[in-house]
Amino acid sequence: MNDMFLFSDDNAVEAKPQKAPWQVLVVDDEKDVHAVTSLALGSFEFHGRELELLHAYSAKEAKETLKNNADIALILLDVVMETDQAGLELAAYIRKELKNHSVRIVLRTGQPGQAPEHQVIRDYDINDYKNKTELTSAKLYTILYSNLRSYKDINTVLRSKAALERLIIASRGISSIHGLKAFVNLTLAQLSDLLHISDDKAFGKESDAYSYHNETKEIKHFLFQESEELEEDVSLDSLPEVKRELIEEATRTNANVYREKDFVMFCSGQKVSLIFYGKTKSRINSIDRNILNIFTENLISIIDNIYLHEVIDNSQKELIYRLGEVVESRSNETGYHVKRVAYYSALLGELVGLPDDEVELIKSASPLHDVGKIAIPDAVLNKPGKLDADEWEIMKTHALKGYNILNGAGLVLLDVAATIALTHHEKWDGSGYPQGLAKEDIHLYGRITAIADVFDALGSDRCYKKAWELDRILELFKEERGKHFDPRLIDLLMDNLDKFLEIRDRYKD
Structure with a gap:
């Protein structure tokens, strides 16, 4: 036997x-x-x-x-x-x-x-x-x-299947991101999940991301420190030898590069390419390479979409800002008024705890808060003195006119601008216009822009008045807390006054 x-x-x-x-x-x-x-x-x-x-x-x-x-x-x-x-x-x-x-x-x-x-x-x-x-x-x-x-063959198939499932999830999650830096940050996180095909393939903490300008060959290092997202100029000579060699080969060949446990993914965009460097605990096998290559192809298409989205988004913001300036200049008001209102509104949105994307929306949309004034006659709009009752009724129509101009475009940014235009003259106690809304019934965006608009208007020269001193402005806000203005927002303004004054001083007329 x-x-x-x-x-x-x-x-x-x-x-x-x-x-x-x-x-x-x-x-x-x-x-x-x-x-x-x-x-x-x-x-x-x-x-x-x-x-x-x-x-x-x-x-x-x-x-x-x-x-x-x-x-x-x-x-x-x-x-x-x-x-x-x-x-x-x-x-x-x-x-x-x-x-x-x-x-x-x-x-x-x-x-x-x-x-x-x-x-x-x-x-x-x-x-x-x-x-x-x-x-x-x-x-x-x-x-x-x-x-x-x-x-061995069965497990290769199963690992490939698991990796492909993770690839689909990773690509789906990243494709919904529009900002380049947010995209880079999420991609690094998804790479970590993607390479956890087995416990010994963990994606190392030495991972890095760089932007590479295709024409100037300039390289910037993405930094993610707490809530800050920065880009820092970097010299290839300052990088460790393996990382430098891999990045140089990737930029020269316009392709991914692998070396034992180190790899560089090169995602070529129209103007700016992205470089992802990673290190794993064990050797990168053929399955991992294939998955990373497919992932790279997906990222390249997403990068181009992000670039186009940012071009469109920035164009919209620039048009809105310039239109806001045109409206303000027609009423002989300060040219920097819309910019200060935008930054004041964004700061209040941030202080009240709104997410970053909403803060950015308020900042971009608030310059159109008075777009309805474009339909107000010059005799009323630029009258150098107090308006009579009939003129005041005409002036009050600018809130609804602004809403009608902006509403229905089907664009998020213009929809937010329409909401602000309609509600920024409502008052906390219900005595505002055009709808007489009160308290929480007034949209938060309108409540925020109302404070930003009045804070700047009182501190600026207008055709009908001289700029107020800061103490007088603050006294009025204290009196109108809980009457004209949302008390919580007024408290945030008072507690963070130095930040608002920094904006005022940075964008003086």
Whole structure:
């Protein structure tokens, strides 16, 4: 019996592999079978990995071993143990309850009539069926090679599937981002998830991102420190040797570059390309490279979309700002009024806790708060004195006129501007116009812009008045807290007055 498991010395391998061993579980109630199996396979090696034999002497012990070892590649399984069907029941348990379809199962039986081969392979998802009497050392050797190769291929497919699923999720999440810096930050996070295909492939903390100007060859380093997102000029000579060499090769070849555990992804855009450097804990294999290459192609298309979006977005903002200036200049008001109102409004939005995208919307939309004045006659708009009752009624129509001009465009920025135009003359106590809204019924954007507009208007010369001193302005805000203005916003203004004065002084007329 021992002879059928023996190998010749020719099969011995001198070099010791460094990778994790293949785990093979031997399940048999005969101690001799375990002993001779260990003896026969003591020097076995496949793809540079040794063998680790795990032993169970019953189906019950095998279940415990399977629970504690998730990477068992092959099970050499006896049929008859504590019961005549113990081995077959264990196979069913592995496939149906554990839902483990990757481990290879080879039945070894000394009583072939007990479980007919064709029936077993058909009904129990068994990969091979051998009589113990026919298991010579050469055949056992062949069984291990063929089944470990199958297990390796199956896991390659499963890892590829898992990586592709992560790739889809990563690309979907990134494609909804419009700002370049937010895109870069999220991409670094998604790369970390993408390369966690296995625990030893963790994406290192040394990861970095750079922007590369295609014409000037200028490189900037993206910095993400707490809430700040910055770009810093960088010299390639200042970078570590491996990183510098990889980046130079990537920019020269316009392609991804891989070297053992280091890689550079080069995402070529129309004007600016992005460079992502990463380091993993273990060697980057072909699956990882393929996934990163596909991910790069997705990023390139997203970069171009972001660039086009930013061009359109910046054009919209510039047009809105210039239109706001035209309206203010028609009413002979200060040219920097709309800019100061924009920055005051953004600051209040930030202080009240609005997310960054809403703060940016208020900043971009608030310059059109008085766009309705374009429909007010010059005699009323620029009258150098107090308006009479009829003139005041005409002047009040500018809020609704502004809303009608901006509403219905289907653009988020203009919709926000329409809301601000309509509501920035409403008052907290309900005595404002045009709808007489009160408190929380007034949109927050309107409440914010109302304070920004009045704060700047009172501090500026107008055709009907001289600029007020700061103390007088603050006194009025204290009096109107809870009447004209949202009290919480007034408190934020008072508590952060130095920041508002910085804006005022930076954009003096």
